Amino acid sequence: MSFRFLLFLLIPILSFGQSQEKVFSYLDVFDLEYVSDPQISPQGDWIVYRRMGFDIMEDKAVGNLWMVKPDGSQHQKITSREVNESSPVWSPKGDRLAFISATEEGSEIYMYWTGSGKLAKISQLPFSPSSLTWSPQGDQLAFSMHVDKPAPVAAKIPKKPKGAKWAAAPRITDRLYHERDGRGYIDPGFNHIFLIPADGGAVRQLTSGDYHHSGPLSWSLDGQKIYFSGNRNQDWEYDFRNSEVYSVAVDSGSITQLTDKPGPDNNPVVSPNGKYIAYVGYEDKVQAYQVTRLYLMDTDGKNQREIAMELDRDVNNIVWDAKSRGLYFAYDDKGNTKIGYVSLSGKFSKLADNMGGTTLGRPYASGSFSVSTKGDIAYTQSTPYYPSELAVVDARSRQTKKITDLNKALFSYRTLGKVEEVWYTSSVDQRELQGWIVYPPNYEKGKKYPFLVENHGGPILNYGDRFSAEVQLYAAAGYVVFYPNPRGSTSYGEEFGNLLYHNYPGEDYNDVMDGVDHCIKMGVAHEDQLFVTGGSAGGIMSAWMIGKNNRFKAAAVIKPVMNWISKTLVADNYFRYAHSRLPGQPWENFEDYWRFSPISLVGNIETPTMVMVGMNDLRTPPSEAKQLYHALKLRKIETVLIEVPEAAHGIASRPSNLITKVANILAWFDKYRDSTE
Secondary structure (H helix, E strand, O other): OOHHHHHHHHHHHHHHHHHOOEEOOHHHHHHOOEEEEEEEOOOOOOEEEEEEEEEOOOOEEEEEEEEEOOOOOOOEEOOOOOOOEEEEEEOOOOOEEEEEEEEOOEEEEEEEEOOOOOEEEOOOOOOOOEEEEEOOOOOEEEEEEEEEOOOOOOOOOOOOOOOOOOOOOOOOOOOOOOEEOOOEEOOOEEEEEEEEEOOOOOOEEOOOOOOOEEEEEEEOOOOOEEEEEEOOOOOOOOOOOOOEEEEEEOOOOOEEEOOOOOOOEEEEEEOOOOOEEEEEEOOOOOOOOOOOEEEEEEOOOOOOEEOOOOOOOOOEEEEEOOOOOEEEEEEEEOOEEEEEEEEOOOOEEEEEEEEOOOOOOOOEOOOOEEEOOOOOEEEEEEEOOEEEEEEEEOOOOOOEEEOOOOOHHHHOOEEOOOEEEEEEEOOOOOOEEEEEEEOOOOOOOOOOOOEEEEEOOOOOOOEOOOOOHHHHHHHHOOOEEEEEEOOOOOOOOHHHHHHHOOOOOOOHHHHHHHHHHHHHHHOOOOOOOEEEEEEOHHHHHHHHHHHHOOOOOEEEEEOOOOOHHHHHHHOOOHHHOEOOOEOOOOOOOHHHHHHOOHHHHHHHOOOOEEEEEEOOOOOOOHHHHHHHHHHHHHOOOOEEEEEEOOOOOOHHHOHHHHHHHHHHHHHHHHHHHHOOO
C-alpha cells in the first residue's frame, strides 16, 4: 500500500475524531475554574473576586485575586504572586483593598492601593486572621484571630534525658468541643477580636475572656464600637445552639450584650445611617430545622423586632442598601439560590436567580454576593452546565449579565448531560416533591440505560439545578442520574424541613422511592437496572434503602452513619444530636436510637454493597462504615470496603479524591451493570 493511499485513508478518520466533542472526563476536573467571593467596590466601578482552580501537581484548590470592570472589561490579576489570596474587602472610599494572603510564615494581611497598584504586607501575626472589616473612617481594620490557652495539666512528668527518644506528649483536654472534622484536634484557646492600623503597625487585642468572638464584624458609624455575635453565657459550652449580639467599645474593650432570646442571633450589620442593626436568627424550639429569620433593632439594643415578610425561607448574607431603607439577602427556594430585597416594612422582591456553583462536587447550595452603594449586585452565578461565574445585576434595569466565562476553553469542547427538573407526588401524604434527572450525553430516547440514584447529605440541606462534577461524570459513563429533595430538605419551608424531627430516617425513604417509581413510569428508569449511592446523610439513606428493599442491582454507601448510638458518642459533633434529632441521649433512649439506625436493617440486605469512608473522618467515623462492611461480610453478602487515606468527611475535597470516589463507584456499579446486559 502506498504512503499516499494510506494518508488518504487516515485523513477522514483524523478529521472525524477532531470534530467530535468529548464527554466530561476525570482529568477535566483539574481544568475547572470558578469565581468565589466577588466584592464590588463602593462606587461600583470595579469587582474583585477570588479566581479558583486546581493544582494538578499539588492536588489542591488554589485561589488568586482578580479584578474586572462591571461590563467585563479590563479583566486582570491583582498581583504577580502565585500564592493563595482570599477575603478581599474594599476600603470605604474604594481606594484600597485589604485581603489575606499566604506567606512562608503563615497567613497575613495585605494592602493593595488601586490608584498606584502598590502592594504591602501590613501584619505579622501568630495565627491566621479572619473576618477582615474596615472602620468607617478607613483608618483601621478589625479582624478575628485565635489566641492560645494552655491545656489543663493532668500530671507532672519527669524530664527526659538529653537525646532520649520518649513518646510524644499526650493530648489533654477538658473541653466539650475539642476536635473538628477536616481540622482534627483543636488547639486550646479562643477567638478574639483585634485591631490593626490600615497602614500597618501594632496589633491590639480588643476582647478578652474564655469565650469565642468570631464571625462577621460590623462597626458603628462613629467608629467607637464593633458589633459581633458570640456566646458569653457562663454555661456557653452546653448552651451551644445559642448566640447573642454584642458590642465592644473600641477604646476600653468593654462589652455589652444586646440580645437575649434563646437561639442563635448572628451576623449583626449596622445600617449606613448608623441607626439600626440588622441580624438573623430564630427563637430556638429545639427541633430538627427552623427557618432563619431577619431581625432589626436600634444600635443600643432597643426596639427589637422581626422584619416579617411572606417568605418561609432561610435569610442569609444580609447587606444594607445605601439609604438604610432595606436589606439585600440570599435565600434558597426549591433547590435554587436567589438574591432578594426587603424593605424595613417587610415588602419583599426577588432580584436574581442561580446563585451558587462554588461546591463543584455535588449540586449543593453555595455562593455569595456583594452590593455597591448604587445598588449594583455582583454575585456567583451557576447553572447545571457551568460552575460559578461572575454575574452583575444592574441597579436601574434589574437586568443580569454574566461577565466571565472561565471554563469556555473546556466546555466549548465537551458535551454535558442534560439536566431536567421533575415533580412527583408523595405516596405518604400527597405532597409535591422535587428532583432532577441528568441524562447521559447524546441520550437516545427509548434506549435502556442504567439508573443511578444520588442521595444528598445533611439531611437538612438541598440539591438543586447547579453544576456538579460528580453527577456529570456519572452521566458521562452512561448512567441516567436522579437526585431528589425528599422531606427534610431545605428550600421548601420550615414545616417541610422539620418533618424529620424525631423521625429520621423516616418517610424521606418513601419520597426517594416514589421518585424512582416516577422515573420508571417516565420510561427513563428500569426495574432491573437500578443503582443507589450517596454520602453522609445520603449514605444513611442509601443503607436504609437497601435494608428496606432489594430492588437495586448494587449500592455504594459513602461515609454513612450506621449506628446512632456509637456515632453520637464518637463523632466530633457528638453533643449536638440529643433532643433535636432524637429524644434524649443514647443511654436514655436506646430503643429509638437503635430503631432509626440503618445497622438494625442489615439482616435484610441482599444488595451487593461497596462501602467507602475517609480514614480521617471525624463526622461519620470509619468505625461506622466498618460496621456495615463487617456485618455484610459475616452474612456473606458481596461487599468491598474502600478507606481513603488522609481524607476527612469531605472525601472529594481534593480533586484526585473526587476522581477516586467516582471511579470506584462506577467500577462497582459497572460490574453489576454488565452482568444484566
